[in-house]
Amino acid sequence: MKPSTSEAAMDTDARLWLNKVPQVTVLFWIIKMMSTTVGETGADFLNADLNFGLGATTALMGILFAVALAFQLRARRYAPSLYWLTVVFVSVFGTLLTDNLTDRLNVPLAASTACFSIALMATFAIWYAQEKTLSILSIDSPRRELFYWAAILFTFALGTAAGDWLAEGLNLGYANSALLFGGLIAAVAFFRYIFKADAVACFWIAYVLTRPFGASCGDLLSQPASSGGLGFGAIEASIVFLALIIGMVIYLSLVPKRLNQ
Template sequence: MNGSSVNFARQAVSKVPEVTLGFWVIKVAATTLGETGGDWVSMSLNLGYLVGSAIFLVLFIGLVSAQVKARDFHRFLYWATIVATTTLGTTLADFADRSLGVGYPGGTAIVVALLIASLAMWYRSEGTVSVESIVTTRAEWFYWITILYSQTLGTALGDWVAGDDRGGLGIGYEYGALLFGAGLVVVAVLYFSTRVSRTALFWAAFILTRPLGATLGDFLDKPVAQGGLHISRLFASAILLAFIVACIVLIPQRSAKPQQAV
């Protein structure tokens, strides 16, 4: 790699936050907001999953375009883009599960196929799928599209595990959250005690935080009879948004160094 490519790589990586405990705290909160916010637009406002997905798709494209054009890491821009992927992922998963009539297993299978295809195309194009490989505009778009699919998969998995309709396993939102939380603990143990690929563990954790957030979000806004707290989706979303903003402001964040990106 020549000198100009190295400089560009550092610049691209600098737009990605360092992966710390604070990163994962904000990520879980953002995924929970994606669930409550997505459901508020598509269900509470009665816009439907297709219209809701169209709205969030426009937001997603606009924010990713701004993120790609940015020269440096901007905390609020990055996390706004993450929230856009979580809300769009929520409505897309719900559209696949419910509007297409394929149920939770079918919707999950569709998104798994899309995620695998995205990772395969990214790997074929760039030779790696690690965050530190984002040295071109094309790679950065692959990064955000893969994140979108991972968020969508997380929503589908969360609904499949917790729901008792449409082929769901019926575990419930509380036990679903515990199950995915346990999965994250396993990933953490592998990270600190083995030499398993950091790239693979990063994407595993990124996917697992989404169903954790989805089940937490459902737990907040679903009726008590369905195992939830029946908090208004708009109110829950406002609380989560305030928490995320506070975390972004108060938790120190800096751009990731190549060896810390995943």
Template sequence: MRDNTPRALAKVPALTFGFWVIKVLATTLGETGGDTVSMSLGLGYAVGTVIFMAVFLLAVAAQIRTSRFRPALYWLTVIASTTVGTTLADFADRSLGIGYTGGSTLLLGLLLATLFTWHRTLGSIDIGTVASPRAEGFYWLTIMCSQTLGTALGDWTADSAGMGYLGAAAVFGGVLLLVAAAWHWSPISRGTLFWTAFVLTRPLGAVVGDFLDKPLDHGGLAVSRYGASVVLLVAIGVCVAVFPQRAAARPH
């Protein structure tokens, strides 16, 4: 008999088309929102990181305390992770002078170390197992590392590699299509493919966000960061309401 009780469900969403649409919108908002606080408001990367980190930690604490998957709380936590990822990566790359290449390499190492520790500790990085405080702790730490890495990787591709915002968006979009194809037609583990896609949606959102709000002479559209952030936030709210939101099934 199929188990439909809450105990059979994880506290994170199932991987649907809507999940990925909202994820890309959230990562784009993370870029424009992070830049709004650190640049438009003039608070700087360090102060912006402290503010968004506090919001992120509070959201994670609320997420862990809840007994089931709550879409609004989940996506609020994801948005908080994208904004802190933006300011934290910019602080490391620019304020500390590590640079995009050094920052991306360092953050990739942190992400891989987190995933390795998670797997060694709990035996699986499958999102369906995210139902206990320990698993949730690893899950959100991995997400924060992936969001920060994605910001640095997007900046490196657009700036250091000289591809520009649209060129970088095309590259990350193309690689995501390859990951989607591998999901359907390759034997690669679902956990590996999920986290690969999760990481890659961040630089995609980052370069799209930069394309929207950067000055015209820097290859952007010079759209108001405030306006872009509000529009993206409304779009996320509409998508959460329109797309079916259900918890991921726990593996049996």
């Protein structure tokens, strides 16, 4: 017997609710870019301002990310606070992966950019071979969610390496880097909405680009004027963006479930 319209709608809602990531909206991109900025300024704050050191900061954020991810994986459905907490932690941890390669192992930023690019492409290739899709509208199984978070981790590490390589290694400067990556994001949006380019490809390209864009903005705000920044400081920048993220996540938690998914 053919299901009724109401039954079909309920089934659609149930499948959407099982998806473990939020709907891609303007608010999604705003929070994501702010989380990338927090990743950059937060790592600098813990490492330098609080004198934790790079090793201790990496270990601490690695543990916090692992704990948040464990709860995220165990959750049965999308929860804004848990999801975005995991994103903030993976943002900081991904930044620290690149910082460790650069500062402790003396790996050139160009090499780090290449390595993380290969790691991300390999993740996508294995993910697609196993699941036949890279769409975030289908993160509805444990294996797909593991692929998703692996890709997210590599996008943050890659974005940090690429952003620092252009801004510092090639002396482009933080402001020019932010303008460059912001322009590339706008170009992706243009091709998606004007020329109807593939939605999945556009999403992941934009997701990668928002990391160096946010990192460049974070460095522009926090670094001293002598280094090409505006000198607001890592503490102030981290607090402002964290407060904005918390406010928007609270809003997402209070609006109807249909708007969250």
